[in-house]
Amino acid sequence: MTRLFLLLGLVGFLASCNTIDSDEVKPEEIYQSYMYEFDAQLNKTKAHAAFQIGSNTGKYIQLTEPASIRVNEKDYDEYNNFGMYHYHFRFNSKQDATFVFTDNDGKSFSNTIEKESLNGIGFEGEISYEKGMDLFINFSGLPVQDRESVYVYLWNELTNATHYQTTEGETSIIIPASKLRDFDGSMVNITLHREIKYSLENTTTAGGELEFLFSSAKKQIQM
Structure with a gap:
């Protein structure tokens, strides 16, 4: 148990070393990274945000008052400084999402994702599998678009795989x-x-990006 606490403390220390408060950064240097995620299996939307110095490879920034991030006029549900995104929002159903970032000088930057503009995905027809053969999956919705990727995720109790x-x-x-x-x-x-x-439309001079992820309802097959 002592080792576990020491490990958690070390992880937290390393994470804090890679984070700086927003009041220590020039507002125009703050890069905005957002993610909109819809899960058709659960019929739920998640939104995520992170802020970094200069670009998406810069040091992470923790917002300090009066700086803030809100989605659909809602404060974040969870903050953690692990992983790619630090601020997390949860919503029921598929809906538009308006991200509003306010910097420490009080200037706001608003970016809206309209749910109807996002391409969904689902399974087209049934999935059949023959042992030892490749698995062929057709998907519904638009074909793969420019700058877009589609992938399939498979998992059971013991292992998982992803193919793009x-x-x-x-x-x-x-x-x-x-x-x-x-x-x-x-x-x-x-x-x-x-x-x-x-690319985000309304940002500081550092810029920003939005990642969109649509996840289909789940299917099961015997392999």
């Missing part, structure tokens, strides 16, 4: 048999995901 399709115009994913061997004989969960990144 990034070729523009494609409407299917083929998962090589070599990536499926660890799933033999098990019930496997499968979800499809569509992701794309855009």
Whole structure:
């Protein structure tokens, strides 16, 4: 138990070393990173935000008053300084999302994602699988678009795998048999995901980006 507390303390210390308060940074140097995530299985939307110095590779920034981030006029549900995003918001159902970042000088930057403008994804038809063969999955919604990627995620109690399709115009994913061997004989969960990144319209001079992720409802197959 003592070792666990020491490890957690070390992780927290290292995370804090890579974070700086927003009142120690020039407002125009703050880079905004947002993510909009919709889960069709749960019918829930999540929004995430992070702030860094200069670019998406810069040191992370923790907002200190009067700086703030709100989504749909709501304060964040959770803050942590681990991972790619630090501020987390949760909403029921698929909905528009307006991110409003206010810097320490009181200047606000608003960016809205309209739910109807986002491309969804789902399974087209049934999935059939023959042991030792590649797994072929057709997906519904638009074909893969420019700067977009679609991927399939498979998992069971013991293992998982991800396989991407990034070729523009494609409407299917083929998962090589070599990536499926660890799933033999098990019930496997499968979800499809569509992701794309855009540049934000309203930012500081440092800029910003939005990542969109749509996750399909889950299917199961016996492998």
